[in-house]
Amino acid sequence: MYKFFDWVQDKYNEFTTWLLDLIKSTLLTFFDMVKDVFYWIFETILDFIITLLDGLELGFDTLSVSTLVGNLPAETKQIMGLIRLDECILIILAAIILRLTLQLIPFTRLGS
Numbered sequence: 001m002y003k004f005f006d007w008v009q010d011k012y013n014e015f016t017t018w019l020l021d022l023i024k025s026t027l028l029t030f031f032d033m034v035k036d037v038f039y040w041i042f043e044t045i046l047d048f049i050i051t052l053l054d055g056l057e058l059g060f061d062t063l064s065v066s067t068l069v070g071n072l073p074a075e076t077k078q079i080m081g082l083i084r085l086d087e088c089i090l091i092i093l094a095a096i097i098l099r100l101t102l103q104l105i106p107f108t109r110l111g112s
Contacts, residue, residue, distance in 0.1 A: 069077065
């Protein structure tokens with residue numbers, strides 16, 4: 001008689017374990033579906049924004065630093081040369097590139 005109750009209890013435990021696993025899997029699948037819908041909506045919005053921005057003519061292709069500097073007065077160019085502005089800009093750009101490069105290497109993000 002006890003074997004029958006043990007068998008029923010084992011079957012009950014197996015059924016409840018199976019049911020809980022089914023519910024857990026169903027909820028995780030539903031959560032993944034909700035995430036996928038959100039990602040799809042976000043990607044669609046970004047694609048739309050990219051399409052809009054591609055349609056705009058911003059005129060950046062005709063922008064050139066040499067023409068902008070060429071339009072400056074002679075006194076301004078002389079002061080820029082005296083304070084070595086070109087070297088300052090190069091040093092700042094090198095520091096930015098170095099920092100971004102170090103950010104790509106794991107375990108070197110010390111303090112940033």
